[in-house]
Amino acid sequence: MAAVVLKCLWNEFAAIVRNKAQHAARRKIENNPYSLQSINAHEPEVISKADTLLQRIISESAISKSHTVDVQVLCGLFSLEVICQVAFDQDINAESLDAGRAFLTAMGQASLIQPLSNTIPILGKTSLSEYIPGVIGRAYTQRRIWEETTRKLYRSFVNNLKEDYTDKFLAEPFVHKKDEYLGRILTEDEAIEEAMGLLFAGSGTTSTTILYILYHLSRPENRGIQLRLREELHAAGTTNFALTNLKYLNAVIKEAMRLNPSLIGSLPRILTTAVEAGEGKHKLVFPPGTLISMQNYVHHQDPSVYEDPHTFNPDRWLGVPLSSAREKAFTPYSLGPRNCIGQNLANLEIRLAVSHLVRHLDFKLNSEMEEAEMDMEDRFAALSKGGRLLLDVTQL
Numbered sequence: 001m002a003a004v005v006l007k008c009l010w011n012e013f014a015a016i017v018r019n020k021a022q023h024a025a026r027r028k029i030e031n032n033p034y035s036l037q038s039i040n041a042h043e044p045e046v047i048s049k050a051d052t053l054l055q056r057i058i059s060e061s062a063i064s065k066s067h068t069v070d071v072q073v074l075c076g077l078f079s080l081e082v083i084c085q086v087a088f089d090q091d092i093n094a095e096s097l098d099a100g101r102a103f104l105t106a107m108g109q110a111s112l113i114q115p116l117s118n119t120i121p122i123l124g125k126t127s128l129s130e131y132i133p134g135v136i137g138r139a140y141t142q143r144r145i146w147e148e149t150t151r152k153l154y155r156s157f158v159n160n161l162k163e164d165y166t167d168k169f170l171a172e173p174f175v176h177k178k179d180e181y182l183g184r185i186l187t188e189d190e191a192i193e194e195a196m197g198l199l200f201a202g203s204g205t206t207s208t209t210i211l212y213i214l215y216h217l218s219r220p221e222n223r224g225i226q227l228r229l230r231e232e233l234h235a236a237g238t239t240n241f242a243l244t245n246l247k248y249l250n251a252v253i254k255e256a257m258r259l260n261p262s263l264i265g266s267l268p269r270i271l272t273t274a275v276e277a278g279e280g281k282h283k284l285v286f287p288p289g290t291l292i293s294m295q296n297y298v299h300h301q302d303p304s305v306y307e308d309p310h311t312f313n314p315d316r317w318l319g320v321p322l323s324s325a326r327e328k329a330f331t332p333y334s335l336g337p338r339n340c341i342g343q344n345l346a347n348l349e350i351r352l353a354v355s356h357l358v359r360h361l362d363f364k365l366n367s368e369m370e371e372a373e374m375d376m377e378d379r380f381a382a383l384s385k386g387g388r389l390l391l392d393v394t395q396l
């Protein structure tokens, strides 16, 4: 019940949190480091993190008799390390992997009370909230850890920053760019809030996508897909440039994002003009002010657009024109001025990590895994219900 109430609150909150002008001004200051050119300049760091992920999987598989690895947390650590690097030029796991693990737990648990903290900000500002009994109090403790860790990363980044700003790192504009809506640069607290959102939006989303790609590839019925992908990769170069044009790799990624988009919940908006939908007696008119939303998870499985919609079939994307219904209904990053600002980074990360892993490792789904464990659960960002993905791994 509490989760349902919090979700409703979230939808209301997300739709109204920033008015158009406020949002546009904030997005304007943030844009530069997210451009394709700026993001592609981070390719060497992302390759290095993808190699760390590969080595971790190899080490963990070596200590199991059946070479079984739970890749879920490892994928989470990879995406977290990438976003900390690209946003703050920091290695969150420099001292130990425990730092990254604790941070992932903190963000995961605290996201539950994010709408509450934003609706009643005082709750997030006093340590008394941590004494609220049960799950809410515990979530506030995790929120404090999320905030403190972000502040540490941000301060360390700012202290090392040179004054001739290049906007190479995602957090750089927070330091020096004037927000036209506010008429000034952000205060440290505003920058931290922005950075917390960025770390949340940029970690679990990408790792969940990589996780589901590995899941689909490792299923027995998709064996041929994994082999075909590996064949394509072996015939190609390893750079992002080479990978961008690989048709089958891109089809595999798209198909996993279609079936398991990592933001599966409602993406709410409040209409500013009337919108008509449907035809004839099914026609509906939504007046301005209506709270509407779309759910990727639903329209990505619409049988009138995607034949045999529940089957993982990358071939459905080959040779499909951008103007097709299939392409138009594919919206993992949403659309319009509030769509995903981080999609260039997400694409870079997914392409480099998946290609690196599939080149060097063969994956089979471990027999202990139950199908229902990989059902998606909407906790603002999506997670798998089972909380693990056990794969039997062979080094190639």
Ligand code: HEM
Pocket: 027, 083, 197, 198, 201, 202, 203, 205, 206, 209, 261, 262, 263, 267, 268, 332, 333, 334, 335, 337, 338, 339, 340, 341, 342, 343, 345, 346
């Ligand atoms: C596969 C990975 C990802 C998916 C599927 C995804 C999806 C989305 C979607 C659907 C939205 C729009 C939410 C809405 O309409 O209300 C969004 C917004 C956002 N995403 Fe992503 N995202 C991903 C990765 C990333 C990454 C890597 C970053 C950071 C570098 C990021 C940063 C953001 C931010 C900051 C917003 C809010 C944008 C705004 O309000 O203007 N995302 N994302």
